Amino acid sequence: MSENLRYGEQILKEFDPETDLEIWQNKHERDYLIKITLPEFCCLCPRSGYPDFATIYVEYVPNKLVVELKAIKLYINSFMGRNISHEDSINEIYSLLERKLEPKYLKIVGDFNPRGNVHTVIEISSESPIKKQNEPQPRSENRANGARRIEEREKDRKRDEKRGSSRDFKGDKKRDEKTKRGSKEGFRKPAFADDKKPRVVKKDR
Numbered sequence: 001m002s003e004n005l006r007y008g009e010q011i012l013k014e015f016d017p018e019t020d021l022e023i024w025q026n027k028h029e030r031d032y033l034i035k036i037t038l039p040e041f042c043c044l045c046p047r048s049g050y051p052d053f054a055t056i057y058v059e060y061v062p063n064k065l066v067v068e069l070k071a072i073k074l075y076i077n078s079f080m081g082r083n084i085s086h087e088d089s090i091n092e093i094y095s096l097l098e099r100k101l102e103p104k105y106l107k108i109v110g111d112f113n114p115r116g117n118v119h120t121v122i123e124i125s126s127e128s129p130i131k132k133q134n135e136p137q138p139r140s141e142n143r144a145n146g147a148r149r150i151e152e153r154e155k156d157r158k159r160d161e162k163r164g165s166s167r168d169f170k171g172d173k174k175r176d177e178k179t180k181r182g183s184k185e186g187f188r189k190p191a192f193a194d195d196k197k198p199r200v201v202k203k204d205r
Contacts, residue, residue, distance in 0.1 A: 015078040017096055022068035031104065031130050034066065035059050038076045041110070046083040054086075054112040056093065061105035061129060067097065086112055090122040104129050 005013065036058040043052050056076055075096075079089060090110040098106055107125035 022071035
């Protein structure tokens with residue numbers, strides 16, 4: 001008896017990524033990141049035949065080509081009836097997209113649902129041309145920057161010392177003049193208009 005398949009089952013069974021994975025031209029010259037989440041990945045354990053479920057995360061910076069979204073959905077769903085391990089499935093997805101798209105950057109993550117008290121995450125990525133903000137600098141560059149900062153602080157310290165010594169000298173000079181004016185030799189008694197000597201008023205006790 002022939003197998004009666006619904007149209008969706010027929011499409012997934014006959015899907016060939018070599019011919020059916022639709023690819024479009026990338027119309028943009030700038031680097032930009034495409035993120036795709038596919039939460040319905042399913043395959044069969046190659047040993048037991050039990051189903052394995054996962055969310056597949058695709059990130060890539062396109063070069064000249066991008067993948068059509070329905071095509072990648074069908075490709076991911078085509079794993080549903082296949083006996084394949086976690087590691088092999090994610091490596092296969094990565095290898096196919098890398099070969100078909102030739103992207104500037106590609107990252108594939110397979111986050112598998114726990115089964116038998118085991119949670120598996122498979123991640124494969126290339127080096128991204130888009131640098132993240134606040135990315136740690138290489139150690140050699142950090143050392144060079146540190147040396148420059150130390151040198152600048154030393155220059156600032158010497159400049160402050162020079163300015164401070166000049167200020168201290170002027171301050172000492174002013175204090176000496178003030179002390180001199182306040183000493184006995186330099187003190188002048190106040191003069192009065194109608195008397196040469198200051199008047200002293202005695203109070204009775």
